[in-house]
Amino acid sequence: MPERTIEAERFASSIKTHLVDARDVKVLELTKFPRGVSRETWAAKVLVDGEERAFSIRRDLPGGAVQPYPLRLEFDTYWRLKGTEVPIAEPLWYEDDPNWLLDGREFYVRDRVDGHWDVPGFENPAPEFDKLRRTLSQDHLGKLALVHSLDWQSLGFGELFEAPASASTAALDRINQLEALLASFQIEPLPAVTESLEWLRDNAPTDAPCICLCKGTNGRGEEVFHDGKIVAMSDWEEACISDPANDFAHMQEFLPPPDGKHFGGWGRQDALDFYHELSGIEITTERLGYYRVLRSLEMVLFSHHSALPLARGTDHLARLAWVATEMLYVGQVGLADAAGLLSEEDSR
Amino acid sequence: MRPRADEVLHSAIWSYDTYVVPEVEEPFAKSIALTVGNLLRHVNARLEHEGQAIFDDITEMRACLAATRSFVAEIPPGRDHGTLPSLSDRIDQALGASYLEPGQYPSLRLITNEALALRGILDEVIRALQASRKALGDSSTYGGLRRQIRRCLRHQLERQKVWDSDALSGERR
Numbered sequence: 001m002p003e004r005t006i007e008a009e010r011f012a013s014s015i016k017t018h019l020v021d022a023r024d025v026k027v028l029e030l031t032k033f034p035r036g037v038s039r040e041t042w043a044a045k046v047l048v049d050g051e052e053r054a055f056s057i058r059r060d061l062p063g064g065a066v067q068p069y070p071l072r073l074e075f076d077t078y079w080r081l082k083g084t085e086v087p088i089a090e091p092l093w094y095e096d097d098p099n100w101l102l103d104g105r106e107f108y109v110r111d112r113v114d115g116h117w118d119v120p121g122f123e124n125p126a127p128e129f130d131k132l133r134r135t136l137s138q139d140h141l142g143k144l145a146l147v148h149s150l151d152w153q154s155l156g157f158g159e160l161f162e163a164p165a166s167a168s169t170a171a172l173d174r175i176n177q178l179e180a181l182l183a184s185f186q187i188e189p190l191p192a193v194t195e196s197l198e199w200l201r202d203n204a205p206t207d208a209p210c211i212c213l214c215k216g217t218n219g220r221g222e223e224v225f226h227d228g229k230i231v232a233m234s235d236w237e238e239a240c241i242s243d244p245a246n247d248f249a250h251m252q253e254f255l256p257p258p259d260g261k262h263f264g265g266w267g268r269q270d271a272l273d274f275y276h277e278l279s280g281i282e283i284t285t286e287r288l289g290y291y292r293v294l295r296s297l298e299m300v301l302f303s304h305h306s307a308l309p310l311a312r313g314t315d316h317l318a319r320l321a322w323v324a325t326e327m328l329y330v331g332q333v334g335l336a337d338a339a340g341l342l343s344e345e346d347s348r
Numbered sequence: 349m350r351p352r353a354d355e356v357l358h359s360a361i362w363s364y365d366t367y368v369v370p371e372v373e374e375p376f377a378k379s380i381a382l383t384v385g386n387l388l389r390h391v392n393a394r395l396e397h398e399g400q401a402i403f404d405d406i407t408e409m410r411a412c413l414a415a416t417r418s419f420v421a422e423i424p425p426g427r428d429h430g431t432l433p434s435l436s437d438r439i440d441q442a443l444g445a446s447y448l449e450p451g452q453y454p455s456l457r458l459i460t461n462e463a464l465a466l467r468g469i470l471d472e473v474i475r476a477l478q479a480s481r482k483a484l485g486d487s488s489t490y491g492g493l494r495r496q497i498r499r500c501l502r503h504q505l506e507r508q509k510v511w512d513s514d515a516l517s518g519e520r521r
Binding site for chain 1: 375376378379380383384386387390464467468470471474475478481497498501502504505508509511512513516
């Protein structure tokens with residue numbers, strides 16, 4: 001069952017090829033990371049010339065990725081972030097040599113950063129953990145400010161991603177990109193999505209103060225923490241050039257609610273002001289709300305993309321079926337709700 | 349005929365949830381086990397509800413497409429029709445097509461094919477109507493047709509909710 005394992009010998013050969021001076025390589029342990037749906041992540045403990053090293057291996061699922069973006073793009077994003085202030089696990093190499101593929105799949109390797117995706121206590125609703133939640137949120141907002149302040153053009157992100165023509169067209173350009181991408185792999189019509197696109201276009205904000213590198217999925221479950229601080233920003237597979245508000249719409253659990261409940265009264269506007277002070281970028285609640293709807297369109301894309309390997313018979317993983325059904329439904333409902341489709345009193 | 353397929357599946361789900369899932373400890377396998385449980389519940393709900401739902405979808409989409417044909421026919425000469433007229437033949441084709449051979453059982457797969465064909469042309473109609481909004485949007489029939497289509501789409505999502513949302517419970521993965 002090659003799809004359930006990593007062939008240790010082949011991985012060792014890949015290490016010898018890419019790590020200069022590595023002569024004696026022994027793979028001690030390979031563990032599949034249980035979280036995450038879109039791709040496989042493996043933790044590898046390896047003895048390289050007597051020294052123990054820890055790597056992370058990323059590869060697509062046997063039938064491809066959940067996200068409609070290539071693995072190489074994720075690696076190239078990491079590569080361009082090397083040497084910036086943004087904390088990441090250092091990317092090491094991308095393996096596409098047919099001799100060393102793992103189960104016939106390309107993969108890339110990065111250094112493994114010591115830490116964990118979760119911080120104990122975050123989920124505990126007791127007030128004594130409010131300060132922890134607020135601290136984590138502020139740390140995360142600080143790191144996002146670093147990402148958004150990068151000079152994305154000089155770092156070469158414009159070569160990786162199709163940048164909007166301007167800040168004022170960022171939302172509209174993003175819709176057009178996503179619509180074209182969906183059409184490139186769509187296997188059945190989605191008329192509720194088509195109907196909702198009109199609302200998205202009619203309501204696209206034109207007041208973004210800038211465009212920047214956006215991380216995509218971010219927040220709890222997407223970053224690596226050590227001693228209560230972010231030591232690596234992880235999971236860049238949905239990165240793009242966009243209005244920074246886009247990242248706030250992707251943020252998982254670190255953006256406090258408007259009333260600051262469970263964050264010691266430190267509310268959403270406080271968080272947006274905190275970020276504004278750090279970055280100089282204003283995030284309005286209107287743009288944030290809009291990009292949350294646009295997030296539903298992205299959800300439609302990745303969930304419908306998950307149906308492809310099932311339809312082609314190239315992968316049968318149950319998670320794909322779940323994403324392709326429930327998540328597609330959630331995405332469609334998110335769009336339909338914003339577009340007024342779900343209202344009995346449709347005013348159109 | 350007893351137990352029926354749904355009763356067998358319900359029995360399998362109950363047994364799986366009660367005896368198998370609690371015993372799975374390896375994190376990845378545990379995650380997959382939770383997902384599989386939900387997928388079984390999803391399939392069970394589809395077995396029970398999807399046939400009627402698709403049947404109702406087809407009825408509503410046919411009505412929308414017929415209304416589109418009437419709308420196109422009534423547009424006064426000289427108005428910009430956009431791409432709507434070019435869709436008329438394809439609408440007629442989709443409405444007039446036979447999706448079942450004589451004597452053939454209307455299986456879920458066959459009626460799904462019919463629904464997909466109608467959805468495809470409805471999707472194009474929506475695009476064409478959106479594109480002609482500036483030119484035709486001031487007419488009440490335009491607004492009425494758009495509302496009819498939107499109502500049809502809302503009903504589709506409401507029907508799907510039973511198996512794509514309500515049937516799923518607890519942890520997903």
